[in-house]
Amino acid sequence: MAANCRRVVGLISLLLAACGGGGGGGGSAAPAGGQPATTAISTPALPANNALTLSCPTTSNFSLQAPPAIASGKISGRITYDRVPFAAQLGGGLDYASQYPLPARGVVVEAVASSDGVSCAGNIIKTTLTDGDGWYELALNNDATKICVRVRAQLYRAVDSVSGATWNISVADNTANNSLYLLNESSPTSAAATPRRDLHAASGWSNGSYASARVAAPFAILDTACKAIDAVLANNADAQFSALNYLWSTKNTSDSNGTLEQGKIGGPFFSPSAVAIYLRGDAAIDTDEFDEMVIAHEFGHFVTHVFSRSDSLGGEHSLLDYEDPRVAFDEGWATAFAGLVLNTSVYRDSDEVATVNSPSREFYFDIQQQFYGVPTGWFAESSVQRALFNIGAGPSFGGLNLGIEGLLHALSGSYKSTPALATIFSYASQLAGEQTPSNANGIAALLNGENIDGSNIQPFAETETHAPAPADLPVYQIVFAGGPPVAVCTSDDYGTGNALSNRRYFRFDATAAGRYQFTVQPQAGYTQAVAGFELLQRGNRLAYQQGAANARTVRYTSMPLSIGTYVLSAFHVGNVVENSGITAGLQCFNVTVTTAP
Amino acid sequence: MMRMIRWLSMAILLVGCTQQDNAIAQNTKPAPIARGSLSPAAPVKLDYRIAHEVIANQQNSVSIEIATRLDHGSLLVEIAKQQGVSLLSTSQRRFDLASVPHPITFDLPVLPTDQSERFLILLLTVDTDMGPMSRSFRIDFSVPVVDDTAPPSNHP
Numbered sequence: 037m038a039a040n041c042r043r044v045v046g047l048i049s050l051l052l053a054a055c056g057g058g059g060g061g062g063g064s065a066a067p068a069g070g071q072p073a074t075t076a077i078s079t080p081a082l083p084a085n086n087a088l089t090l091s092c093p094t095t096s097n098f099s100l101q102a103p104p105a106i107a108s109g110k111i112s113g114r115i116t117y118d119r120v121p122f123a124a125q126l127g128g129g130l131d132y133a134s135q136y137p138l139p140a141r142g143v144v145v146e147a148v149a150s151s152d153g154v155s156c157a158g159n160i161i162k163t164t165l166t167d168g169d170g171w172y173e174l175a176l177n178n179d180a181t182k183i184c185v186r187v188r189a190q191l192y193r194a195v196d197s198v199s200g201a202t203w204n205i206s207v208a209d210n211t212a213n214n215s216l217y218l219l220n221e222s223s224p225t226s227a228a229a230t231p232r233r234d235l236h237a238a239s240g241w242s243n244g245s246y247a248s249a250r251v252a253a254p255f256a257i258l259d260t261a262c263k264a265i266d267a268v269l270a271n272n273a274d275a276q277f278s279a280l281n282y283l284w285s286t287k288n289t290s291d292s293n294g295t296l297e298q299g300k301i302g303g304p305f306f307s308p309s310a311v312a313i314y315l316r317g318d319a320a321i322d323t324d325e326f327d328e329m330v331i332a333h334e335f336g337h338f339v340t341h342v343f344s345r346s347d348s349l350g351g352e353h354s355l356l357d358y359e360d361p362r363v364a365f366d367e368g369w370a371t372a373f374a375g376l377v378l379n380t381s382v383y384r385d386s387d388e389v390a391t392v393n394s395p396s397r398e399f400y401f402d403i404q405q406q407f408y409g410v411p412t413g414w415f416a417e418s419s420v421q422r423a424l425f426n427i428g429a430g431p432s433f434g435g436l437n438l439g440i441e442g443l444l445h446a447l448s449g450s451y452k453s454t455p456a457l458a459t460i461f462s463y464a465s466q467l468a469g470e471q472t473p474s475n476a477n478g479i480a481a482l483l484n485g486e487n488i489d490g491s492n493i494q495p496f497a498e499t500e501t502h503a504p505a506p507a508d509l510p511v512y513q514i515v516f517a518g519g520p521p522v523a524v525c526t527s528d529d530y531g532t533g534n535a536l537s538n539r540r541y542f543r544f545d546a547t548a549a550g551r552y553q554f555t556v557q558p559q560a561g562y563t564q565a566v567a568g569f570e571l572l573q574r575g576n577r578l579a580y581q582q583g584a585a586n587a588r589t590v591r592y593t594s595m596p597l598s599i600g601t602y603v604l605s606a607f608h609v610g611n612v613v614e615n616s617g618i619t620a621g622l623q624c625f626n627v628t629v630t631t632a633p
Numbered sequence: 634m635m636r637m638i639r640w641l642s643m644a645i646l647l648v649g650c651t652q653q654d655n656a657i658a659q660n661t662k663p664a665p666i667a668r669g670s671l672s673p674a675a676p677v678k679l680d681y682r683i684a685h686e687v688i689a690n691q692q693n694s695v696s697i698e699i700a701t702r703l704d705h706g707s708l709l710v711e712i713a714k715q716q717g718v719s720l721l722s723t724s725q726r727r728f729d730l731a732s733v734p735h736p737i738t739f740d741l742p743v744l745p746t747d748q749s750e751r752f753l754i755l756l757l758t759v760d761t762d763m764g765p766m767s768r769s770f771r772i773d774f775s776v777p778v779v780d781d782t783a784p785p786s787n788h789p
Contacts, residue, residue, distance in 0.1 A: 291771040293681065300773075305669040314669075320714060321754050321771050330672045337670045350669050354676035356761055357702060366670060385672065389713040389769040393725075394758040396767060399675060409762030417673070531702045 078216075079204065080144045080192055081163040084175065087198040091269050092142040092191060092262035093168030104173045106231045111147060112173040113232050115140040115166050115187050115219070117255035118239035120326045122384050122398070129386045129397025130326055132241045139170025140237065140255045141262050144188040147174045149181050150224035156184035158224075165192065179228035187235055189217035189254035191262060200274035205261050207254035210283035210314065211299045217254040217284075246319050250286060253317060253325035257282050260331040260378075267377045268339060271441040272448075278342050280335075281312045284325060289318035304330050306337035308346070313338065322387040329374045329383045336370030340458075344447035347458040347575040349534040355401060355418040358411050358504055358530035360539060361459040361511065368420025368460070369443075375403050375421075376428045376440040404433065412487045413502050414460050414511070415536040419486035423460070426482050427467070436478045438471070446470055453574050455601035456495035457541065461511070464493045496543055505529070508537050513627075515542045515604065517552055521626035523559065526608045528620040538611040539570075542604040544629060546597045551632040556581075556606045556625050557589040565623035568612060570605040578602075582609055585618065593632045604629075675766035677701040677708065677757045684740075687774045689747035692721065695772055699737040699757065703730050706760030708737065717751030718774055719744040730759070745774050 083089070104112035116137040123131040143166050151158035161181075162174045176183065189207040193199075208214045219237050237251040261282070268275050287299030294300030301314045304324050313334040315324040324330050340346040348366035353359055359367070375381055385399040403425045406412065412419045428443045429435030446467035456462045464483060468476040468490075483490025487502040497511035507525060515522045524540045532538060546552065558565035567590045571579040581590035606627050610618035677699060684694040701708065712724040721742035728737055745751050751774035758767040 289771045289773075290769055291773055293773070303671045303674060305671045307669040309669075318771065320716075320752070321769050333672050334670075346670075348670055350671070352671055352674070352678055354673060354702075354766075355763065356676045367673065370670070371673065383673070385674075387767075387769055389754055389756050389767075391711050391713050391756055393709060393711060394756055394765065394767045396765075399673075399766065399768070401673075401763060407763045535702075 080146070080188060080190065081160060082194055083144065083163050083165045083192065085164050085167075086194055087196050089142060089165050089167075089193050090199050090201065090273070092203075092265040093166075094141070094266065102167075102169050102171050103232075104171060109176050109179055109227060110173055111176065111183060111185060111227045111231055111233055112171065113185070113234040114170045115143060115145065115172060115235050115237075115255075116170050117237035117259070118241075118252040119256060119259070120239055120241070120252075122326075122386065126382070126384070126400050127396040127398060129388070129390075130323075132239070132244075135239055135241065137236065138259065139168070140166055140187070141168050141170060141259065142166060142191045142193075143255065143258060144190045144192050145172040145174065146186045146188065147176060148184045148186050148224075150184060153182050153224065156186070156221060156224055158184075160186075176227050180226050182224035182226050184221040184224045185233050185235060186221070187219040187237075189219070189258060191258055191265065195276070200276065201269060203265055203275075203277040204279040205258065205265070205277070205282070206279070207257050207282045207284055209285045210296055210301075210312075211285040211287045214281065214283065219251055219255070250317070250319075250325075253284060253323075254282075256325045257284060257315065257331055260328045261335060263328075264332050264335040264339070264373075264377050267373075267440045268343070268444060270439075271444040272343075275343070278311060280338055281310075282315060282331075283312050284315045284317050286317040286319065288314065288316045289320075290316060290322050304334055305350075306334045306341070308337075308341050311338070311341070319388060321389055324385075327385050328378055329371075329380075330385050332374035332377045333370045333383075335377075336373035337366065339373065339444070340366065340369065340447065343444070344452050345458055345575050347572075351534045353417060353534065355416075356410055357417070358415050358536040359417060360534050360536060361414050361461070362457055363534045364415050364417045364420050365459045365463060367417040368422075369424060369463075371403060371417070371421040372424035372428065372443070373440070375425050376443070381425065381429070381433060411504070413504070414488050414497070414500065415504075415508075415530075416486075419488065420460050423464075423482045423486050423488070427479055436475060436482070438475065442471075443467070454495050455574055455603065456497075456512075456543075457572070457603055458575055459497070459511075460488060461493060461497040461500070462495035464488075464490065465495050468493065504536070512541045512543045512603070515544050515627055515629050517544075517546070517629045517631050519629070521557075521628045523624065523626055524606055525622060525624040526606065526611055527622045528611045529622070532611050532620050533614060535611075539605045539607040542606065542627060544602045544604055546599055546602060548631075549596060549598050551594050551596050553591060553593045553630045553632040554579075554604060555589065555591045555628045555630075556583075557628075559624040559626055562623050562625075564610075564619060564621065565625060566609040566616075566618045567625055568607040568609045570607075572603040572605065573600070582613065584609075675757070675759060675768040676703055676761065677759050677766075677768055679755060679757060679768075679770040681770075681772050683772075683774065687745050687751070689745055691745070693743050693745060693774075695741040695743060695753075697737075697739050697741055697755075700735070701730065701737075701759060703759055703761065704735075705731050708733075709758040711756045711758070712753055713756040713769060714754040715752070717746045717748030718753055719746065720753070743774075749775065751775050 120135045147162040191205040239252040240248040240250040292302030347362040381403045451466040454462045480490035503509045530536045556567035566583045569581040608623035610620040680698045682696045708728040710726045753772040
């Protein structure tokens with residue numbers, strides 16, 4: 037096997053292909069607000085073995101006899117890439133000296149018929165997918181046509197009569213018009229002349245530095261995505277993933293002063309608007325392509341986006357933060373998902389920078405470990421990820437063994453449509469309700485261990501008693517139409533933007549259909565308070581209001597609302613809106629709801 | 634304690650503040666746009682601004698602003714790598730997070746060369762209850778080079 041890996045045929049290079057158009061998937065211009073443009077990666081032709089590819093294949097589940105027999109009219113071979121592992125010692129970062137080849141699984145392989153017999157430009161005449169061991173076979177109509185084998189950095193499956201499952205995961209370059217990465221032969225030969233063609237995506241690492249094109253990177257990213265796809269398919273064999281683009285470039289760096297097109301991405305992140313995951317590739321400071329936990333964490337956000345819902349505010353966060361409960365849940369879920377997909381409790385994110393004083397070449401932590409002084413509770417992603425990991429993990433981790441399937445199952449169904457916000461409360465309530473009494477008790481115990489009241493946990497957190505300060509409770513207040521004003525204070529005690537108590541939440545039950553007027557008014561004495569307001573229905577924003585220094589009260593008259601439960605979010609603009617010019621701080625408001633004509 | 638200080642500052646502000654507050658903002662503003670969900674990182678963030686246009690061999694300055702929610706322990710700032718830029722000050726600074734004003738700001742005097750790729754990489758390490766945590770940031774000077782030591786061009 038290893039010998040075959042190294043039998044690289046011809047000169048292989050990483051090429052960029054403009055992949056616009058095709059299948060009606062044209063790109064769109066960047067919308068206002070600096071968000072990235074939507075991607076325009078083309079859909080491949082239906083792979084010949086689409087029906088055989090019911091999952092992202094694993095080595096124990098390959099569909100071809102390996103190696104495929106050499107036969108007339110066929111080109112076959114194996115696609116591999118270099119995996120750079122982490123050092124055995126935590127803090128050691130990537131161990132480039134120990135890199136090794138792995139099969140590129142489930143990727144799209146194309147036979148391109150050379151139009152001039154010299155170059156690799158031409159029409160795609162056959163398409164297939166590699167199996168779990170990287171093998172592929174392209175059945176051609178004749179032996180004489182000069183062919184180039186081209187591997188797209190793309191995992192793909194189309195819905196067919198065998199399975200409803202579908203996915204389309206690509207790796208593209210955001211600094212080159214979101215063009216798809218390819219592993220390509222550079223000159224064509226006929227099937228008769230060269231029936232076996234193994235292509236290897238090399239890391240480019242040589243003698244202590246990157247010396248040539250980093251062809252392995254896109255395929256390493258896809259290999260982690262492949263594991264995540266399989267984890268989701270274990271819960272739902274007919275899972276329909278939407279298209280997802282990993283956007284990676286050697287220019288993508290830890291600098292956000294600039295545009296995404298320049299590679300100034302700041303750090304790895306999932307963009308729900310673009311349905312894209314940005315990853316770093318700057319070898320001078322930080323690369324992400326071999327950081328499986330980072331790649332899978334961001335995929336976890338994609339999973340909630342596609343199969344469930346995320347109410348997260350996004351932004352910067354850490355395990356030491358007191359966060360808005362929506363952020364804490366979404367981030368904790370994503371890290372637990374990554375750990376369960378990769379069967380490890382250790383989160384490792386390599387970097388390329390170290391000094392005598394700070395010798396570690398990675399950011400790492402153990403998901404299961406609790407640290408004195410690090411926040412625990414419904415507002416702490418460290419608590420959420422630890423609880424969810426321990427609920428899903430098997431006996432070797434001391435977990436409840438619900439598996440990732442158990443966690444994923446609770447994401448769908450009624451949880452998706454809960455009127456409460458997507459927090460540990462609504463999720464754990466759904467999860468516990470789906471389990472046997474024994475497992476439900478186990479879930480409650482794990483939550484109790486995180487200072488989250490796990491027994492009889494409710495979506496609107498009515499039973500919650502823990503918080504860093506009494507003023508941070510209740511998680512939701514209740515406001516009635518025509519009722520008295522409800523007093524609430526928002527603060528920047530834990531930071532601004534996405535921190536705990538920047539926003540305060542209200543449950544509002546519309547008992548009659550009609551229009552309502554919502555008012556958030558600074559309390560007497562709070563002369564610097566500037567009100568903000570959101571109306572949410574099942575996590576979706578129906579309305580947003582933001583006051584200003586000369587209009588500090590906000591009032592919103594709704595369109596007709598149907599009978600049901602809604603969530604209001606009230607906040608001080610200075611605590612929530614970046615660069616608003618409004619000073620952050622403790623500010624108090626009265627919230628009222630009235631019926632409107 | 635923090636809240637008490639805040640209450641006192643509020644009281645001080647009340648004395649001199651007569652801001653109009655009867656205007657009401659109604660159904661006007663769009664919601665701010667969030668970028669997305671970042672991966673977990675050390676609890677420290679760096680922003681920077683380069684003082685003026687980057688010109689080769691002409692002294693420049695970078696305004697650094699470091700934000701962290703930590704209020705105890707120390708922050709170590711180190712220049713971990715530099716290329717095409719000479720640093721004109723110390724390459725290492727340490728701050729006591731309990732006493733330094735937040736956000737932490739300082740200026741970094743630099744001398745860019747005429748290389749096409751010019752950058753500094755700052756490594757920020759904070760003491761946390763989980764042990765030291767580091768995060769690195771790139772400061773990019775790689776804009777089109779204008780060398781004021783070069784002879785003037787004859788081309789218009």
